[in-house]
Amino acid sequence: MNTSNGAPAVLVESISKTFRIPNIPKQATVKDLVLRRTRREGSTGIVEALREVSFSLPHGGVLGIIGSNGSGKTTLLRIIAGVCHPDGGRLAVQGSVAPILSIGAGFHPDLTGRENAKVGLLTLGLTPREVKEFMGPVLEFSEIEEFVDLPVRTYSAGMMFRLAFSIAVCVDPDVLLLDEVLSVGDERYSRKCLERIDGFKRSGKTIVLTTHNLEFVESWCTAALWLNEGRVAAQGDPAAVVEAYRTLTPTAV
Amino acid sequence: MLLDLYRTTLTALRYRWLAYELLIRDLKLRYRGTALGFVWALLNPLLFMAIYTLVFSIYLRIKIPNYPLYLLCGMIPFNWFAMSVQAAVTSIPDGRMYVGKTLFPTELLILTPVLVNGVNFLISLALIVVFALAMGVHLGWSLVLIPVVIIGQFLLVTGIAMILATFNVFFRDLQQLVTYATSALFFITPIFYTREMVPERFSFFITWNPLAALVQMYQSVFYRGTMPSFRELGFVYIAGIIALALAATWFQRYREFFGEYV
Numbered sequence: 001m002n003t004s005n006g007a008p009a010v011l012v013e014s015i016s017k018t019f020r021i022p023n024i025p026k027q028a029t030v031k032d033l034v035l036r037r038t039r040r041e042g043s044t045g046i047v048e049a050l051r052e053v054s055f056s057l058p059h060g061g062v063l064g065i066i067g068s069n070g071s072g073k074t075t076l077l078r079i080i081a082g083v084c085h086p087d088g089g090r091l092a093v094q095g096s097v098a099p100i101l102s103i104g105a106g107f108h109p110d111l112t113g114r115e116n117a118k119v120g121l122l123t124l125g126l127t128p129r130e131v132k133e134f135m136g137p138v139l140e141f142s143e144i145e146e147f148v149d150l151p152v153r154t155y156s157a158g159m160m161f162r163l164a165f166s167i168a169v170c171v172d173p174d175v176l177l178l179d180e181v182l183s184v185g186d187e188r189y190s191r192k193c194l195e196r197i198d199g200f201k202r203s204g205k206t207i208v209l210t211t212h213n214l215e216f217v218e219s220w221c222t223a224a225l226w227l228n229e230g231r232v233a234a235q236g237d238p239a240a241v242v243e244a245y246r247t248l249t250p251t252a253v
Numbered sequence: 254m255l256l257d258l259y260r261t262t263l264t265a266l267r268y269r270w271l272a273y274e275l276l277i278r279d280l281k282l283r284y285r286g287t288a289l290g291f292v293w294a295l296l297n298p299l300l301f302m303a304i305y306t307l308v309f310s311i312y313l314r315i316k317i318p319n320y321p322l323y324l325l326c327g328m329i330p331f332n333w334f335a336m337s338v339q340a341a342v343t344s345i346p347d348g349r350m351y352v353g354k355t356l357f358p359t360e361l362l363i364l365t366p367v368l369v370n371g372v373n374f375l376i377s378l379a380l381i382v383v384f385a386l387a388m389g390v391h392l393g394w395s396l397v398l399i400p401v402v403i404i405g406q407f408l409l410v411t412g413i414a415m416i417l418a419t420f421n422v423f424f425r426d427l428q429q430l431v432t433y434a435t436s437a438l439f440f441i442t443p444i445f446y447t448r449e450m451v452p453e454r455f456s457f458f459i460t461w462n463p464l465a466a467l468v469q470m471y472q473s474v475f476y477r478g479t480m481p482s483f484r485e486l487g488f489v490y491i492a493g494i495i496a497l498a499l500a501a502t503w504f505q506r507y508r509e510f511f512g513e514y515v
Binding site for chain 1 (some may be wrong): 267268270271273274275278312338350353354355356357358423424425426430509510512513514
């Protein structure tokens with residue numbers, strides 16, 4: 001379903017996000033609360049993760065978000081996914097979204113691959129009948145074969161990624177979100193994923209991903225965005241953004 | 254507040270298939286590999302019915318006719334509350350693989366134990382009916398109101414479960430407190446004694462305790478064979494809706510921090 005009525009697939013307008021971590025230390029107890037010991041001294045608990053971030057991505061676009069650790073990449077992706085709400089600004093995403101925000105997220109370690117896939121597909125809004133229909137293709141694409149009916153805690157990171165990626169792409173979402181996960185698969189499987197991403201691109205679907213792999217951004221993305229301390233440092237043509245990032249960030253690999 | 258309640262309800266309805274899958278999965282896990290299957294749901298109340306009858310009716314000589322039936326009418330609804338709340342209070346950290354990283358709705362983590370124990374409750378309700386019929390209690394039109402009572406109880410249990418689950422994310426010893434509190438509640442609720450046995454100056458334990466109102470309605474229908482009191486029914490609904498509205502408000506306000514704290 002391509003809902004292109006002229007609107008971009010993903011529109012982000014001056015989105016800001018400040019984390020106001022409540023003044024409660026981790027491991028707080030009701031006992032502390034009663035004894036009034038929960039106030040953390042000296043800590044304001046305010047983290048400005050994103051400041052006035054804007055971009056617009058057309059249908060069929062692949063946006064690579066780059067930047068050093070802690071620059072707000074994951075927060076931006078979480079906001080687009082809808083698991084985190086921005087303080088200000090506007091977000092408009094056309095169509096269905098499938099996110100992979102970290103390896104192993106959404107998988108219960110004690111459930112089998114098949115059971116986890118079922119929960120994952122239902123989470124993406126499928127009906128039980130659709131789940132039945134999609135289960136075959138998902139398991140086939142993931143190539144986890146004899147591990148399908150074993151608990152996910154026995155899986156390697158690569159296998160978990162393969163299953164998560166298969167769930168996300170097999171439901172054919174309009175927007176696919178990937179947070180630093182493409183580097184997990186082995187050489188051969190990564191190529192398989194890239195082919196799938198290419199197919200995605202050509203059928204007018206949209207991808208937003210974060211990565212530290214600058215060559216990947218140059219060769220696969222249609223646009224790039226460089227985040228620095230929560231602000232957009234540069235955006236546009238991937239080669240130009242990567243070039244600027246390389247020159248201005250000496251520590252970058 | 255009402256908006257939060259609406260939003261929370263909407264999410265639960267939108268993900269009904271996921272809720273159904275989680276419910277079935279938990280029921281399977283609970284009874285999988287047990288030869289007796291769901292009979293286990295009946296054994297627990299039967300065992301405690303026998304022990305309490307021995308202790309309170311025979312040893313302590315509490316004079317209540319048809320004592321085993323009286324006990325079941327209080328214990329079985331109380332267990333739905335106690336078991337749901339104890340399981341739900343840790344449900345958000347228990348589901349840390351979903352919280353803040355996926356589109357999986359956190360509401361369902363809390364709702365699942367309430368539903369699982371609700372199914373358990375419905376199975377054990379059959380036990381009450383069998384005992385009531387065996388004891389010759391007249392079960393008439395008042396049975397029609399039982400679904401209304403059950404819905405009221407569902408609102409109350411869900412509301413309390415959600416409030417406790419939300420705050421347990423930040424204050425982890427709440428789960429221990431909940432264990433103590435549910436035991437204390439069991440004793441101040443008229444389950445193995447009647448409200449007439451409570452001295453006047455302690456009657457506020459009955460008057461202000463929604464669980465007392467709740468178990469007394471089941472006792473009216475299945476033990477005395479009379480209509481449940483509408484005052485009690487109203488109390489349970491009001492308490493349930495207030496609990497749920499507060500739960501939804503706090504849950505929506507603090508949910509964005511769950512990811513950092515689980």
